[in-house]
Amino acid sequence: MTTFNAMIVRENADGTFSRAIEAKSIDDLPAGEVVVRVYYSSLNYKDALSATGNRGVTRSYPHTPGIDAAGEVVQSSDARFKAGDKVIVTSYDLGMNTAGGFGEYIRVPAGWVVPLPEGLSLKESMEYGTAGFTAAMSVDALVTGGVTPESGEVLVTGASGGVGSIAVAILNKLDYRIAGVSGKTDETDYLKSMGVATVLSIEEATDTSGRPMLKPRWAGCIDTVGGDILSSAIKATAPTGVVTSCGNAAGPNLDLTVFPFILRGVTLAGIDSQNCPMPRREKVWQKLASEWKLEGMGKVVSDIPLRDVEARIDDMLAGRHKGRTVIAMA
Ligand SMILES: NC(=O)c1ccc[n+]([C@@H]2O[C@H](COP(=O)([O-])OP(=O)(O)OC[C@H]3O[C@@H](n4cnc5c(N)ncnc54)[C@H](OP(=O)(O)O)[C@@H]3O)[C@@H](O)[C@H]2O)c1
Incomplete structure (x- = not known):
């Protein structure tokens, strides 16, 4: 049984919420056709809300936030994807009420999965997120x-x-x-x-x-x-x-x-990215990989490991966050 690390947000007896990195098993993940080994995630405002107990984003805890994930398919029961495919999964219910990209594996419906467009690396896709x-x-x-x-x-x-x-x-x-x-x-x-x-x-x-x-x-x-x-x-x-x-x-x-x-x-x-229909979603990712591709995002992006996300969440909620934070999961 594969175990992996994930951030788990728990509700405490006094109604506060705490976050810790814990071991999980693939069997703990929700049902879905595609299992993805997550190499990169990123931090969005919605993640900060989910990680601190906002019921408008996440109804029940324990929960793993992360509305963004990019990685490799390890298992798929849907013919559109096979092991080794590089993919992006963002939006829909990922990280809201479905265990998200702040875990080293996710399992999701095939309809949520976007093949990584040519011209974009997994890390670059999460620089955008x-x-x-x-x-x-x-x-x-x-x-x-x-x-x-x-x-x-x-x-x-x-x-x-x-x-x-x-x-x-x-x-x-x-x-x-x-x-x-x-x-x-x-x-x-x-x-x-x-x-x-x-x-x-x-x-x-x-x-x-x-x-x-x-x-x-x-x-x-x-x-x-x-x-x-x-x-x-x-x-x-x-x-x-x-x-x-x-x-x-x-x-x-x-x-x-x-x-x-x-x-x-x-x-x-x-603008509703969460429910953006797949044809438009793929078109927008294509643009980000080609004529709108930003070279040298160093000024905008900082990279952190999962253990440092907690401090960034505090910054984001306090309005101190700047640019984009990419989370290296490997
Ligand atoms: N509809 C969608 O599909 C969708 C998708 C992604 C994000 N969003 C939403 O878009 C917003 C931005 O997301 P993000 O990831 O860019 O978050 P972010 O990195 O936290 O940026 C939000 C920025 O808004 C400004 N701000 C924060 N509080 C403010 C206030 N009280 N008054 C005026 N300006 C304030 C700050 O910029 P300055 O310090 O430069 O003013 C802050 O850096 C969030 O509300 C997020 O939920 C929506």
Whole structure:
């Protein structure tokens, strides 16, 4: 019987949650057609919530978080996959209520498995992970919505975070002029080195006038935080611009009128990476492996072993996390 290491989150008798690395057996894993030996995972905001007992993400404990995994198939009862295939598994229920990528093995339905695209290594796929995939879905929404580098400046919010950093890097590669909102006032140099031309503080990005529309400033916006920053961005988006929404750390509510939509033709595009249909999922991974591939992600990515994840989770929940964290499982 194969045993392996995994992070297990347990609920304590007093209602608090603790995390430890423990030995598990493949027999402990949920049912599924494909067993994958995980070589790399990555840290996403949802993992930080799952690891600290957020019932909106994970209903029952003990549990192994990790919404991202990349590795090699060791066993498959589905004809689409065979032992030795290199694959990516992200989203669906992985790491939420299904034991996830913070374990050295996962067992999942074949419908969740994406063959590793040519041009991408397993580690590179986790440098993107769900955050990079979500950033790429967001850029894709701007591009297909007709926002070009000539349209004007694109705003990225939560710019130093995982989704924000990769959105900035892809837009920079595609020659867009970028403005970035960040609450980390000491990260201006990092953001400028990533290609952000204009750095805005949260105060500068939050409209307090109460006006239904503002002077058009943005050709498009990739929002990762929601709340007043998102509503301010929508009000300041130029005619026919596209704004994407994927996160809510700054709040789930929008204080808006319909005027930006009916008087300027602004599009608000929702981004849901979890339920992204497989054909679009494969298309976005292909883009990340080819024309949108980011070379030299060293500035954005740091690598840690599983035992160091706990401290990163604390950083993430405290808003101190920067860029992307890849977890080397081997
Ligand atoms: N819809 C989807 O499919 C999908 C997929 C992946 C992620 N998400 C969501 O997208 C968001 C970003 O994910 P991530 O992995 O990039 O997380 P992350 O690395 O923690 O980055 C989030 C960034 O948001 C900013 N931020 C945090 N709290 C804020 C607040 N109260 N007000 C304003 N800005 C705040 C911070 O950036 P600055 O310090 O630079 O301001 C932070 O670095 C999360 O909410 C996540 O749940 C959604």
